[in-house]
Amino acid sequence: MHRSTRLPVEDVLAVGQPRRTMPSRSIVDAAQWAGTDEEARAIVAAAFQQRLVGGDDLHRVIARAPRIRRRRLILETATDAVGGAHSLAELDFLGLVRRAGLPEPSRQTVRRDSTGRRRYLDAYFQEWRVHVEVDGAHHLDPAHAWADMRRQNALWMEGDRVLRFPAWALRHHPAEVVTQVRAALRAAGWPG
Structure with a gap:
């Protein structure tokens, strides 16, 4: 479990308990916390393949969070995944x-x-x-x-x-x- 003290309202799931992040924010967080770049890429690709996210979902999350680890890698992988590279x-x-x-x-x-x-x-x-x-x-x-x-x-x-x-x-x-x-x-x- 990870905690964050700074979550924009767009990144918080409005229903259910405990409070948790939207899938797009969860994917970005998981990719940042991954042990390797390869694991981070796999997380992002799998999220698109499983249709947990789509379009510019990850790009919007990253635009709201200036200090994302692996920012470029996540953005490039998300762009390719939107284009159809799902593994x-x-x-x-x-x-x-x-x-x-x-x-x-x-x-x-x-x-x-x-x-x-x-x-x-x-x-x-x-x-x-x-x-x-x-x-x-x-x-x-x-x-x-x-x-x-x-x-x-x-x-x-x-x-x-x-x-x-x-x-x-x-x-x-x-x-x-x-x-x-x-x-x-x-x-x-x-x-x-």
Whole structure:
């Protein structure tokens, strides 16, 4: 438990006892108190993924609090999360793309599958019809892997290119990931 003597009324939940902070303030506080920057990024990304916060919620909290630890990190992560990077691996991928000078993909692009269900694509370079999916450990489960394969096959049948990377490859083989993304974009007509 943490206590604060200076809480703007906008940061206090108006109902229930004991008094507590609004989700957006709680997320900012948790990110500041995290043991590492990576943990702070994970807290912010998870809050957006779970729809606990959205839009400019965290930006407004930080604007009211001048002495926020990790201010820049939280703001950058929140901005990327609003744009659709909802996991550490997706944030890592976005960082790789930016550092490599590749075009910035749209994130969490909605597509309908053959049954009409909404599906979210992690990263999509729309002009070149190149998708990138970042897979966490749960993608290794056979049923989940088969669902991923069916979705990938449907995209390929429509003429799109799909690249898949396990989250660990983004951290341990970033150059190889960038090389493959660059090659796919060039094969699809990107002049870069």
